[in-house]
Amino acid sequence: MTLFELKHPDRLALFLDFDGTLVEIAEKPDAVQLAETTRETLTRLKRALDGALAIVTGRDIEKIDAMLAPFRCPVAGVHGLTRRDALGRAHGALIEATFLDEAQRRLERLARTEVGLLIERKSHAIAIHYRGRPDLEHACLEVMEGIARLDDRVRLVRGKMVIEARPTGGDKGMAVADFMMEPPFSGRQPLFAGDDVTDEDAFEVVNRQGGLTLKIGPGETCAQYRVADTASFLAWLGETADTLEKGHAID
Ligand SMILES: [Mg+2]
Structure with a gap:
């Protein structure tokens, strides 16, 4: 499958979303598993x-480290709020633990009365997943809007069947821009692949930097290219690894 002609594949800097991009989205976030072939492909690409x-x-x-192990690479987490660069240095925004505690209490109150909701507390954010109860979208949104009003440095971000409360500041686009200023990314052509609305910030930044952007699955997007689903993307990723290795062999 040729998506687009990569003129200098060896000059790429590859930025990949995880859920819906490297793994199929599962009912519960903890249920996803990285395929061994995908782990091998990532190792070859890196x-x-x-x-x-x-x-x-x-x-x-x-x-992400746990899912990828023993493979390891630079990661931006929580939609760009945290970042571990190529030298292993950590970068991150701040959020009050007391805010997260109160948000968790409010969400637990809702999840106790309604089965099928899943609360995900992260280091810098808290999210409610309603994939198991799409009928509760409005109820979840109402509670999350109340939580966002607790602190004016907090904003809501919506994804696929998930609403997250997080500090204003970093997003996926800013994380990519930060990576692109540092080795081994700087001077390369960025390529970003993702499947969700939170990837749009990164698509915008990469488009502006003359890079390539790839949307996985349906939905409005500012990405330049699209593939139908995760499986098609993984097939393309494997072929790109083949191309790169062949190029190295010729050198
Ligand atoms: Mg995703």
Whole structure:
């Protein structure tokens, strides 16, 4: 499957979302598993790109490390609020633990009376997943709007069947821009692939930087290219790893 002609694949800096991009979305976030072939593909790509591969996800960095292990790479977590760069240095925004505690209490009150909701507390944000109860979208939104009013430095971000309360500040686009100022990413052409509305910030930044943007699945987007689903994207990723390794062999 040729999506687009990569003129200099060895000059790419690859930025990949995780859920819906490298793994199929599951009913519960903890139920997803990275396929061994995908782990191998990531390992091959990172080697061929001299380390210029990062995961840019809504999850905590620690969760991603655990899912990818023993593979490890730079990661931006919580939609760009936290970041571990190529040297292993941590960058992050601040959020009050007391705010997260109060938000958790309010969400638990809702989840106790309604089964099928899932609360996800992260290091820098808190989210409610209603994939198991799409009928409760409005109820979840109401509680989350109340939570957002507790602190004017907090904003809501909506994803697929999930609403998250997080500090204003970083987003996936800013995380990519930060990576692109540092080795081994700087001087390369960024390529960002993602499936959700939170990836749009990154698409915008990468488009502006003359990079390539790829949307997985349906939905409005400012990405330049689209693939139908996660499986098609993973097939393309594997082929890109093949191309890169062939290029290295010729050198
Ligand atoms: Mg995603």
